[in-house]
Amino acid sequence: MNGKTKILEVNDVVMHYRLSGGRSVRAVDGISFSVEEGRTTGIVGESGCGKSSIAGTILRTLPDNGEIKGGKIYFKHGEIAGKSGIIDLFSLSKEEIQKIRWKGISMIFQGAMNSLNPVRRVGDQIIEIMRYKDKISKEEAQKRLERLCNIVHIDPKRMRSYPHQFSGGMKQRAVIAMALSTDPKLIIADEPTTALDLITQDRIMEEIKEIQKELKMSMIFISHDLSLVSEISDRVIVMYAGKIVESCDKRSLFREAVHPYTRGLINSCPRIRGDKRKLSGIPGEPPSLSSPPKGCRFHPRCSYAIDICREEEPEYKEIGEGHFSACWVV
Numbered sequence: 001m002n003g004k005t006k007i008l009e010v011n012d013v014v015m016h017y018r019l020s021g022g023r024s025v026r027a028v029d030g031i032s033f034s035v036e037e038g039r040t041t042g043i044v045g046e047s048g049c050g051k052s053s054i055a056g057t058i059l060r061t062l063p064d065n066g067e068i069k070g071g072k073i074y075f076k077h078g079e080i081a082g083k084s085g086i087i088d089l090f091s092l093s094k095e096e097i098q099k100i101r102w103k104g105i106s107m108i109f110q111g112a113m114n115s116l117n118p119v120r121r122v123g124d125q126i127i128e129i130m131r132y133k134d135k136i137s138k139e140e141a142q143k144r145l146e147r148l149c150n151i152v153h154i155d156p157k158r159m160r161s162y163p164h165q166f167s168g169g170m171k172q173r174a175v176i177a178m179a180l181s182t183d184p185k186l187i188i189a190d191e192p193t194t195a196l197d198l199i200t201q202d203r204i205m206e207e208i209k210e211i212q213k214e215l216k217m218s219m220i221f222i223s224h225d226l227s228l229v230s231e232i233s234d235r236v237i238v239m240y241a242g243k244i245v246e247s248c249d250k251r252s253l254f255r256e257a258v259h260p261y262t263r264g265l266i267n268s269c270p271r272i273r274g275d276k277r278k279l280s281g282i283p284g285e286p287p288s289l290s291s292p293p294k295g296c297r298f299h300p301r302c303s304y305a306i307d308i309c310r311e312e313e314p315e316y317k318e319i320g321e322g323h324f325s326a327c328w329v330v
Helices: 051-059 094-100 121-132 138-154 155-159 166-180 200-217 226-232 250-256 259-269 306-312
Strands: 008-017 024-037 039-046 068-075 087-088 105-107 188-191 218-223 235-240 243-249 318-319 323-325
Touching: 008 051, 008 087, 008 323, 024 039, 024 051, 024 068, 024 218, 024 243, 039 051, 039 226, 051 068, 051 105, 051 188, 051 218, 087 166, 105 218, 121 155, 121 166, 138 155, 138 166, 138 200, 188 243, 200 226, 218 226, 226 250, 235 250, 235 259, 243 250, 243 259, 250 259
Parallel strands: 039 218, 039 235, 105 188, 188 218
Antiparallel strands: 008 024, 008 068, 068 087, 235 243, 243 323, 318 323
8 A cells, every 4th residue: 555644444344224124234344445645545336335335434424224333444633523643433422523524524425406505605604614613713714715715616706606506516616615624634525526517527526636636635536437436546446235346556447457346347438548349238236235145246247156156255355466356256
């Protein structure tokens, strides 16, 4: 991992959603990864694989039926919540984790309109967060808001508008400004360009990369779009059915991917360079996480599956320097 300091370490985390009748959905099942200071870790996979559930588990913003069953999450946060150094987020009380949110770890939610109060001016909502978290005056918050507007390329005068007066791209920029408003150490971006057109998406992505470089932030970038994740991330984690099946640096992803699911995602992405080839999708659909298949969870859709794949779960292990995978046929 290049010897860089880790700002976040997720160790063997398990999180289930309780269902009626004593059943549960194994949304996050033994997940481990880390995020280095100033770098981006991307998480990619189909809808329902557990990506957003990881974000909710880190911030402890899960619904009432979400239950953390095991594991540790260590966050290097400095001086927050009356504590210093590195702390296990699962050990914090509700009051303490609230002090970590926004100030230590902030989030860009998917669906910008749902992140903004429709009956309050956009600027007032951002100022409220700054004043509550940093205990600053309204005048100081207003100055900081103007600086944020310059960062995300919004005319400060537009902050007097209501959310419905913003375009989709402007709403997303406002949500990014809100996430940056308290100078967090780590940002979790959960599909931040969902529902935007490709041109607006490209502009937002460029702004996110520029902001991260300027402010030296760490980031977890979550998306179902492999090409998007590889564009912005330093390291890519591929998830399937609540588990990590492969992880490596982004340069190795397209050249050296070994897991059949990862290769399936790559083969479904169009290319603008190289020889022309026919796109191929992955047959079938992800399994129910309330009753996942025995053995490798991908084996019902995998053309390379052998007998052991149907009986035993593969070990997630290092197959090259910094390159990990969980597959019996590698």
